[in-house]
Amino acid sequence: MNQIPKIEKKILKFWQRENIFAKSIEQKKNKPFFSFYDGPPFASGPPHYGHILASTIKDTVLRYWTMKGYQVPWRVGWDCHGLPVENLIEKELGFRSKKDIEKFGIKKFNQACRESVFRCTADWSKTLRRVGRWADYSDAYATLDNNYIESVWWVFKQLWNKGLVYQDYRVTPYCPRCGTPLSNFELNQPGAYQDVEDESVYVKFSLKGEKNTYFLVWTTTPWTLPANTGIAVGSKIKYVKVKSNNEFYILAKKRLEVLDKQGKYLVKEEFLGKDLVGIEYEPFYKMDLDKQGYRVVPADFVSVEDGTGLVHIAPAFGEDDMNLGKKENLPIKVTVDEEGKVVKGLGIPGQGKFVKKADKDIKNDLKKRNLLFKEEKIIHSYPHCWRCETLLLYYPINSWYVAVTRFKKELIDNNKKIRWVPAHLREGRFGKWLENVRDWSVSRNRFWGAPIPVWQCEKCGKQKCVGSIKELKQKPKDLHRPMIDKVVLKCSCNGRMKRTEEVFDCWFESGLMPYAQWHYPFENKKLVEETFPADFIAEGIDQTRGWFYTLHVLATALTLNGNGLGKNKPAFKNVVVNGLILGEDGKKLSKRLKNYTPPEIIFDKYGADALRYFLLSSTPIGEDYIVSEKRIGETFRRTILTLWNSFAFFNTYADSDIKSPKSVSPKNILDRWIVSRLNSLNQEVIFWMDKYELTKAARLFDSFVDDLSNWYIRRSRRRFQKPANKQEKQEAEKTLSFVLFNLAKLTAPFLPFMVEEIYQKLNGEQSVHLADYPKPNKKLIDKRLEERMSQVRDVSALALAERAKAGIKVRQPLSRLTIDNKQFAENNELAELIQEEINVKEIVFGKKVELDTKITPDLKIEGMIRDLVRFIQGMRKDAGLKPGQKIYLRYSAILSLRKIIQKYEEEIKAETSLEKMEAGSKRKEVFLVEKEVKLDGQEIWLGIRK
Numbered sequence: 001m002n003q004i005p006k007i008e009k010k011i012l013k014f015w016q017r018e019n020i021f022a023k024s025i026e027q028k029k030n031k032p033f034f035s036f037y038d039g040p041p042f043a044s045g046p047p048h049y050g051h052i053l054a055s056t057i058k059d060t061v062l063r064y065w066t067m068k069g070y071q072v073p074w075r076v077g078w079d080c081h082g083l084p085v086e087n088l089i090e091k092e093l094g095f096r097s098k099k100d101i102e103k104f105g106i107k108k109f110n111q112a113c114r115e116s117v118f119r120c121t122a123d124w125s126k127t128l129r130r131v132g133r134w135a136d137y138s139d140a141y142a143t144l145d146n147n148y149i150e151s152v153w154w155v156f157k158q159l160w161n162k163g164l165v166y167q168d169y170r171v172t173p174y175c176p177r178c179g180t181p182l183s184n185f186e187l188n189q190p191g192a193y194q195d196v197e198d199e200s201v202y203v204k205f206s207l208k209g210e211k212n213t214y215f216l217v218w219t220t221t222p223w224t225l226p227a228n229t230g231i232a233v234g235s236k237i238k239y240v241k242v243k244s245n246n247e248f249y250i251l252a253k254k255r256l257e258v259l260d261k262q263g264k265y266l267v268k269e270e271f272l273g274k275d276l277v278g279i280e281y282e283p284f285y286k287m288d289l290d291k292q293g294y295r296v297v298p299a300d301f302v303s304v305e306d307g308t309g310l311v312h313i314a315p316a317f318g319e320d321d322m323n324l325g326k327k328e329n330l331p332i333k334v335t336v337d338e339e340g341k342v343v344k345g346l347g348i349p350g351q352g353k354f355v356k357k358a359d360k361d362i363k364n365d366l367k368k369r370n371l372l373f374k375e376e377k378i379i380h381s382y383p384h385c386w387r388c389e390t391l392l393l394y395y396p397i398n399s400w401y402v403a404v405t406r407f408k409k410e411l412i413d414n415n416k417k418i419r420w421v422p423a424h425l426r427e428g429r430f431g432k433w434l435e436n437v438r439d440w441s442v443s444r445n446r447f448w449g450a451p452i453p454v455w456q457c458e459k460c461g462k463q464k465c466v467g468s469i470k471e472l473k474q475k476p477k478d479l480h481r482p483m484i485d486k487v488v489l490k491c492s493c494n495g496r497m498k499r500t501e502e503v504f505d506c507w508f509e510s511g512l513m514p515y516a517q518w519h520y521p522f523e524n525k526k527l528v529e530e531t532f533p534a535d536f537i538a539e540g541i542d543q544t545r546g547w548f549y550t551l552h553v554l555a556t557a558l559t560l561n562g563n564g565l566g567k568n569k570p571a572f573k574n575v576v577v578n579g580l581i582l583g584e585d586g587k588k589l590s591k592r593l594k595n596y597t598p599p600e601i602i603f604d605k606y607g608a609d610a611l612r613y614f615l616l617s618s619t620p621i622g623e624d625y626i627v628s629e630k631r632i633g634e635t636f637r638r639t640i641l642t643l644w645n646s647f648a649f650f651n652t653y654a655d656s657d658i659k660s661p662k663s664v665s666p667k668n669i670l671d672r673w674i675v676s677r678l679n680s681l682n683q684e685v686i687f688w689m690d691k692y693e694l695t696k697a698a699r700l701f702d703s704f705v706d707d708l709s710n711w712y713i714r715r716s717r718r719r720f721q722k723p724a725n726k727q728e729k730q731e732a733e734k735t736l737s738f739v740l741f742n743l744a745k746l747t748a749p750f751l752p753f754m755v756e757e758i759y760q761k762l763n764g765e766q767s768v769h770l771a772d773y774p775k776p777n778k779k780l781i782d783k784r785l786e787e788r789m790s791q792v793r794d795v796s797a798l799a800l801a802e803r804a805k806a807g808i809k810v811r812q813p814l815s816r817l818t819i820d821n822k823q824f825a826e827n828n829e830l831a832e833l834i835q836e837e838i839n840v841k842e843i844v845f846g847k848k849v850e851l852d853t854k855i856t857p858d859l860k861i862e863g864m865i866r867d868l869v870r871f872i873q874g875m876r877k878d879a880g881l882k883p884g885q886k887i888y889l890r891y892s893a894i895l896s897l898r899k900i901i902q903k904y905e906e907e908i909k910a911e912t913s914l915e916k917m918e919a920g921s922k923r924k925e926v927f928l929v930e931k932e933v934k935l936d937g938q939e940i941w942l943g944i945r946k
């Protein structure tokens with residue numbers, strides 16, 4: 001097991017014990033703001049990878065700006081209201097409809113909701129802490145607080161005063177189970193649209209006074225037929241009257257294919273749609289109507305793409321239908337109740353049943369009466385409730401609207417002021433959404449939410465919008481229902497004013513967290529105005545039509561004419577949008593499918609830094625992530641462990657009192673190169689981080705760590721282990737210490753745990769997270785050297801591949817390498833690096849990379865000695881000996897081998913720190929480590945002791 005997760009836990013305790021987070025806030029108290037808004041999650045279950053991802057992005061950006069010297073409000077918050085919570089409690093209590101809640105009592109129900117909200121927040125704080133997300137969890141805001149609600153009221157009143165709020169009886173998407181309308185963007189939540197198989201029907205409306213003549217009409221929702229009060233035609237569309245089986249049908253000429261499979265037909269007459277307008281027909285189920293219905297009306301939305309070109313109009317159950325009904329003065333007949341059941345006592349088949357079930361009864365009834373022309377199965381995408389998954393209906397209801405369409409231009413203009421990462425979202429997904437904005441239904445006919453602050457007079461009907469608790473002239477303990485419903489105001493006409501029953505859409509509440517989290521404008525006025533708009537926010541792609549949208553709408557509405565918050569402002573300046581997290585099989589994470597490893601296991605095996613780095617570097621921002629333990633393990637080994645081992649190497653070989661120097665002026669070519677690389681890295685990381693391109697910044701560390709470990713340290717080993725003189729070692733130590741120390745600071749926002757350990761060991765100051773972010777020293781950047789070193793690495797890789805192809809290990813010296821680069825010929829230092837790496841006697845500058853793979857007897861012996869040295873070093877390590885500690889070696893081998901070893905005795909002794917080595921037999925003596933190995937096929941026994 002690796003030790004990194006253990007180190008991380010130690011660091012977590014250290015941060016807590018020493019209040020490092022509080023200290024970092026204190027340190028930046030008087031610095032300029034870097035403003036951040038946290039999108040409040042519903043803590044209705046434990047946090048999953050999606051939350052860990054968003055938290056990692058937020059934490060990395062915030063740590064970065066803190067180290068850059070800014071004051072960051074790190075506040076987190078909880079979304080407490082709305083359908084997600086209500087549905088949870090309904091399920092727990094076994095409720096099926098709103099009536100169950102009313103029977104149970106709104107007070108008790110809301111109490112249960114309130115108690116459930118903080119059930120999981122402790123789990124959340126624990127997981128987010130483990131990820132390393134810094135925040136003051138004790139100071140989180142909650143949307144259920146009276147102060148928060150009061151700010152919601154204030155915002156609503158601002159909109160009210162600007163004339164942006166209205167009430168309307170409209171057909172809206174409606175969940176019959178939740179008993180409430182939903183907004184158009186709630187229909188865009190993931191999973192809202194699902195394919196359903198339906199029976200579509202062609203039905204026959206009989207023309208009044210014309211025997212055997214019918215309008216052919218198509219619908220996918222037979223349950224809406226009893227509410228039909230009109231048929232729409234396109235004025236300029238050509239229609240025909242055809243004869244088939246002794247009956248006459250009227251339909252669009254272009255839709256004759258509808259009849260094709262029904263045998264022969266004869267076209268009798270042809271006319272335009274406008275000629276049909278006004279013709280009356282017999283309804284299927286006659287209703288009492290307050291206006292004249294059952295007639296043909298013109299409409300511009302009629303098409304001949306599907307159906308019959310004659311459109312069934314049920315004003316109660318379609319948005320277009322309602323608008324057309326209002327325009328053409330058609331009666332509105334609501335034949336379904338608020339639970340989605342067919343109203344009883346109207347003579348409709350399937351009465352009392354849920355509409356989808358009543359479909360069949362209605363169809364059968366029409367069939368019996370010879371009014372059904374034909375049926376067809378169709379599969380279409382249909383919206384469902386994003387919380388309870390019930391099929392949504394389009395249903396007429398009185399609702400409160402925010403007139404978003406009235407400030408569409410400002411919404412589009414303000415979007416231009418935002419940097420989206422990835423950039424294409426601005427004009428793409430988000431921009432397109434803004435082009436088609438609709439007025440927003442902000443009221444919900446529910447219980448657990450901020451109440452709509454409108455009171456209406458029972459006598460004269462006057463409405464009053466309340467924008468503060470003060471205006472109530474009393475102070476209710478709790479602003480929720482049912483307490484608030486008992487507050488009665490007095491009208492100017494002396495009548496009693498009672499509150500309208502609805503509560504707010506929870507998206508309305510979360511969209512105004514920039515103000516409400518600080519109880520604006522009642523408190524913290526200066527703070528809110530100084531930190532608005534946010535410099536940065538980050539959430540998942542699903543929020544494009546959720547929180548990002550509501551933040552944008554409300555900020556734009558509030559700043560329309562200018563106020564303390566500014567004029568025409570977006571809510572945020574930079575937004576980082578992450579994709580979805582998928583399991584190893586590319587599907588959504590599913591506990592049932594077990595297609596992912598739980599985060600706790602990742603934390604215990606690889607640590608939080610590994611998961612963070614995987615999330616930050618594996619996938620371009622905006623694309624979907626595939627989370628798999630294998631891939632996280634690879635990231636861990638490639639980057640985290642390699643960095644840790646580089647530090648461990650330093651820790652092993654450097655003198656114990658080495659501290660990182662403040663500056664360096666390197667001379668050795670490797671030192672000059674790695675210091676140049678460090679400063680280039682520093683420059684590039686800042687370049688990308690300032691643009692919020694986290695993936696591009698994070699990936700830079702990967703190649704740097706590779707250069708550091710697999711080239712700088714590898715080629716510098718001799719200087720640490722067998723330096724030519726003291727100064728040579730000191731120079732190397734100084735450089736590596738400087739590089740590791742600054743690398744720790746550079747990576748601190750990304751890998752906050754491990755580099756804290758490295759930083760402390762190298763410097764002794766309290767915490768890397770209290771340090772300033774490094775600034776690059778351009779004077780130390782030598783781009784030419786970096787390029788050439790990169791060529792050196794390429795050449796070496798080619799030559800090593802040649803060795804591998806010939807099956808000769810690197811320890812076996814070879815005589816000659818030919819390479820093609822003249823630049824190396826001019827630079828002896830670079831050529832030497834290649835020579836050492838490839839283990840050849842000489843380098844020749846010729847035309848291409850060519851390795852002389854012939855092994856002469858001398859080279860062979862040299863290779864054997866290398867092997868022997870390596871065996872002895874391995875044994876020293878097994879015995880736990882310190883570098884340089886002198887030991888005794890005995891060996892036993894055949895005479896020819898002994899002769900060779902004796903010849904190179906001095907060299908072997910020097911390289912393996914032997915006090916004495918002698919040939920002899922394995923006597924009964926205790927050795928620290930004994931080993932039997934083969935040298936060039938010959939057996940040799942080795943034993944070491946102190």
Ligand SMILES: [Zn+2]
Pocket residue numbers: 175176177178179385386387388389390
């Ligand atoms: Zn629902």
Ligand SMILES: [Zn+2]
Pocket residue numbers: 457458459460461462491492493494495
């Ligand atoms: Zn009144």
